[in-house]
Amino acid sequence: MLQKQAPAAFAAGVAAEGRIEGYGTVFDVPDLEGDIIAPGAFAASLERHRQAGSAPRLLWQHDPTQPIGRWVEVREDARGLRLTGQLALETQVGREAHALLKQGALDGLSLGFLIRRAESAGAGQRRILEAELLECSPVTFPCHPQARVLTVKTYPSYKEQNMTDLIEPALASLAADLATLKQRTDALDTAVRRAAVQPQGQFQGGDAPAHGIGRLLRALAGGRGDPARAAEFAAKTWNDGYTAKALAAGVGAAGGYLVPEIQAQEVIELLRKASAVRRLGPTLVPMPHGTLLMAKLTGGAQAEYLGENTAITPSVPSFGQVRLTARKLAALVPISNDLIRYSAPAADQVVRDDLVTALAEREDLAFLYGNPTGTGNDPKGIRHWVLPAQEIASSGATVAAMVADLANMVLALQEGKARMLRPAWIMAPRTLQALMAVRDGSGHFVFRPELQNGTLNGFPVATSLHIPTAPASEILLVDMADVLIGEATGLLIDASGEAAYPSGGSVIPAFGLDQTIIRCVTAHDLVLRHEAAVAVLTGVTWTP
Template sequence: MTVTRRAYSYLHIKAVNEEKRIIRGVATTPAVDRVGDVVEPMGVKFQNPMPFLWQHDAGKPIGTVKFDSPTEDGITFEAELPVIEEAGTLKDRVDEAWQSIKLGLVRAVSIGFRAIEYAFIEGTNGIRFVESEVYELSAVTIPAQPEAVMTSIKNMDAAGVALIKSFDPNAPAATGTIERPTKTPPGASGKSHKPVNLRPKEGNDMKTLAEQITALEAKRAANMARMEEIQAKASEEGRTKDDSEKEEFGTLADECDTIDDELKDLRRMERAKAQEAKPVNKAPVAPASDATARTAVTVKAPKPEAGIEFARLAKVKALAFLSQGEYRQTDIAKRLYGENSAVYGIVSKANVVAGADISGNWAEDLVGDETSVYADFVEFLRPMTIVGKFGTNSIPSLRRVPFRTPLIGQTGGGQAYWVGEGKPKPLTAFDFSRTTLDELKVATISVVTEELLRKSSPSADMILRDALAAAVAERIDTDFIDPAKSASAGVSPASITNGVTPVTSSGNDADAIREDVRALMATFVAANNPPTSGVWIMASATALALSLMVNPLGQAEFGGISMNGGTFMGLPVIVSEYFAPVSAGGYVALVNASDIYFADEGGVMIDVSREASLQMLDNPTNDTVTPTATSMVSMWQTNSVAFRAERILNWAKRRASAVAVLDEVNWGLPAASV
């Protein structure tokens, strides 16, 4: 946990030189300030130069400051206030600050910092900040630590004016938020707990976990009863607790906290031992008369990662097929994953004999629980694709529509006319579009060896799952966003960027990026697209380049974005590995999610074969219409198994203007490397 704080110190002006505005002093000392806190100087981290602010206002910089090396006595600093020649808000603010400091009206400085390691000071509400990171120094009115003083003040020359101006626009600083933890952190920097004695007076040792838990619960109940008694006595007498009562009450409360922590550990150990326990005698045992009844603990096996059950089901069916009837699917599922596994429950319920014809859609044979296995794989696949990320994590959803249903949209409105007396009324026409999304199929074939299939390790299951998912995800992403992807009638849809006239990027630095965004937004809004449903789609390399850009203060230029997505200019970002790389001049798309029709069957079809011969290419040339000579690889000859995965889906733009595209994007790259 981190705590954002401020620490104050007095300013004592001992010398003024109007030629240079330079302030020297002490930023922090190891003394306790008036808030009760201590900032250890040797644990302070910083990076020079830092902004010198007015009253901790991030929008009001008045100069720059450099810290000297920390010593055990404190950290000295040198702050510079520029001499501004041009009239304006900045000159007025800096001059006001200088006059206020010089005349002693502002007598304190304050560091804005983030706590990295800290501990509470015993007997007080103060905090000892063992390690911290300073962001800025401010001139403030309210003092708190008298030992940190200013030793001299003089004017600086105009050389620092340009640097201070770089801190002026949107310069962040410490927020000043004080958030004290409600519970002391454990460890060397935290508050230690006094152990609670639970041994009975007779001297009997408690050896079992149950005995220790029972004793702790009894001790806690006794403490709570005594605390209620103390509080009730004070309430009946119409007063607050006196010092002795407070001390006893606090001691009892601390013991209760210690007992609660100990109970958590003991119950965790009890659950672990319950997992390791083995039955010794099946005969029922009558409970002892003085035994304490305890609640039974049900331990469930951890749920596998998303998509693993689907891969296991595919493996079981493939191995049963390979055995040529020697083993049933239930036998293989039981041997690999046990009778309590979801896969065993599915194949035993389906009751499909191994070696039967399974070249059809496996989902047709699955009822009830098995559908959840396919849904689990689809959920695993969804965050891997662009279309799957819509509608998640505050990203607007695509417009979901059914297959083979006419979708009528109005592309142009009619007009009304003023008509004079006795004049004919003119006619008007409305423009409509009709769209129907047919069931189109995206398919992939993944080849694995029989040796891999026969391995029962979790890593083998993951390899099979990832091989099936990655191939499907790559094709969906590429065809959804690639501007060069046109429609193929009855086979595949056009990408949402196909046919869109792009806007050319103006450059790579921060100002050029903002200019690109303005140009793209203008195109987007001019087409009556609501900005609230806008979504950025870009290559992960482009997002990474944006996240690495920093301003002159060393802070992120575009703080909301990372290589995994986030937000950019207030709109959500979807990234993909299958966009053109940024070094080649890639694309960035701004998409109106509500204007993209999307139809999805929601399932996955899987076929398996070991007799097939495959052309091991991602762009096969052979077909049944115009066969050509080519090199083929036999699954039987190479002891391999081919899995074919298919998804039924389709998409289309509701309006041609639903997408705006920026091309030749090299954001964040040096101009010389483009």
């Protein structure tokens, strides 16, 4: 399930009675991940909700355990997906959300949905043509630069005002917002034009747009890990006051510099796109103290038929716990000092992508095939949570065998009483290409039409090079709603121009190669809340 932060321009703000209104997304405007929502993408999903008498959930920060009210109206208009919701002010979390929205301390909206159909939009972009809308949440850090509440007002009850009283303030506020937006657009245009005529290394756009984790890493590398020197480096080299302020916002820690949350969040968002497990929408939970206990139901109450004058046998549900313990993930990322000195924004992206790739590769391997017992340094990988009854041997490479094997995996989850909230497939790229090439007796592709839309048997598909292919491969089917990833500390980074690092059996000195080594440390853990939420197909020999 994707969780998309999109422009959340609240048209009517937050009313005293707890009513909120805004746009969960706008059409034909790409977000930072390059995804574009097409008009009509949610039309079929909204119709299914209408027929079922249901609505997308109104959650707090995508947490399925914290609903904060309900969306009373969800519709598509010419601009985007417009939502009107009612906060549950009778609950503590509803009141807290209401207070934060009124203050402007939180001003973003984020959609949670499953992609049904999508197409390439070129230049690393994807156009989403159809999606199943599951929920929409107020969030702290939206992915889209415009995902902010433009106006927040506290109105008296709608019953106490006529429409003129509501419309006139909204129009006046909208005019002020448009004027502010024009000023910012003009400032951005000026900064871009200045950058185009300045020599490299001498960017003068003091009103340039805010830079993310890539620029911050380059500054820390230039300051050799010292935030004060890094802030001075950013200000002098790029005239970048935004990065200098971000460096001042972070705090020193033993062994490094703790990246401010808003910059660290950029890495998390990119990891979701790079990591197969994160991309499929596991449940993310904060773990600020390094450990977290989560309850799980291990046995249910029993009922029975009785004869006359027969006592009822008492039975109660039984509960267990799963423990998340912070596992430290560290990466060394060599950066060319030439990239540190250049002012081109493309250099920021190179540095940032190197960091994300280093973290995502190792993290995905651990999440899939980590320590079998969970007692080592790695998390216990999803593969090792599989119960014996849900480990299925492949019956062959014929069309009939493939269809039967996939159906048996779904059946294994269902018979294991998995909740089937967000099931998803994880397989090797070779296996996916084999399914794409399968034809029936008439020469028609069996799986390709659905796979081109990103699903198989109705469930999303992700590939990972960490799934083994020799001597045979495997396919995992996982209910991602029961995959919990606990996020502990933020991103801790340090820099050195004198350190060395191993590569291909040799030790490479950074100083001699004019490089700076960035050391990145983060911490997290993965557990399955219910072991029955995963099945595996073994002995897969399907090839294109």
